[in-house]
Amino acid sequence: MKDMPTYYDLVYAVVRKVPRGRVTNYGAIADFLALGASRMVGWALNNSHFMDDVPAHRVVNRKGELSGRHHFATPTMMQELLESEGVKIEDNCVVEFKTLFWHPQELGDWEPF
DNA sequence: TGTTTGACCACGG
DNA sequence: GCCGTGGCCAAAC
Numbered sequence: 415m416k417d418m419p420t421y422y423d424l425v426y427a428v429v430r431k432v433p434r435g436r437v438t439n440y441g442a443i444a445d446f447l448a449l450g451a452s453r454m455v456g457w458a459l460n461n462s463h464f465m466d467d468v469p470a471h472r473v474v475n476r477k478g479e480l481s482g483r484h485h486f487a488t489p490t491m492m493q494e495l496l497e498s499e500g501v502k503i504e505d506n507c508v509v510e511f512k513t514l515f516w517h518p519q520e521l522g523d524w525e526p527f
Numbered sequence: 528t529g530t531t532t533g534a535c536c537a538c539g540g
Numbered sequence: 541g542c543c544g545t546g547g548c549c550a551a552a553c
Contacts, residue, residue: 421549421550439535439536440534440535440536441535441536441537444535444536444548449548449549450547450548450549451535451536451547451548451549451550452535452536452548453532453533453534453535453536453547453548453549453550454533454535454548454549454550455534455535456533456534456535457533457534457549457550457551459534460533460534470534473534474534475534475535475536476535476536476537480534481534481535482534483534484534485534486534
């Protein structure tokens with residue numbers, strides 16, 4: 415683990431800011447953080463497994479599909495977590511994803527720390 | 528040190 | 541509206 419601040423921390427911070435019962439996608443985070451590469455968000459979330467306060471289950475791909483469910487402890491845990499927050503999941507896709515979609519820019523001015 | 532891959536997205540056909 | 545291709549940056553091999 416590293417202490418030096420990286421885009422990981424920014425991704426983690428943004429994901430933590432995601433309101434409960436709301437979901438976002440990699441592109442939004444990548445665009446908000448100006449990473450220029452959505453793949454990095456996925457990589458960051460991959461390391462987020464070591465974090466407890468990072469609700470990675472609220473992050474889905476642009477299609478609203480739970481692309482990362484396979485990376486969780488159990489493939490169904492991600493869906494269970496989302497449903498537990500009031501987010502309906504059907505066929506591994508977020509129902510009304512377009513409506514439940516949340517953009518980090520909604521925070522306006524935010525502080526990673 | 529160069530190649531490959533990765534929880535992706537945008538664009539074009 | 542679906543499928544194929546390119547691009548993006550970073551880490552692992």
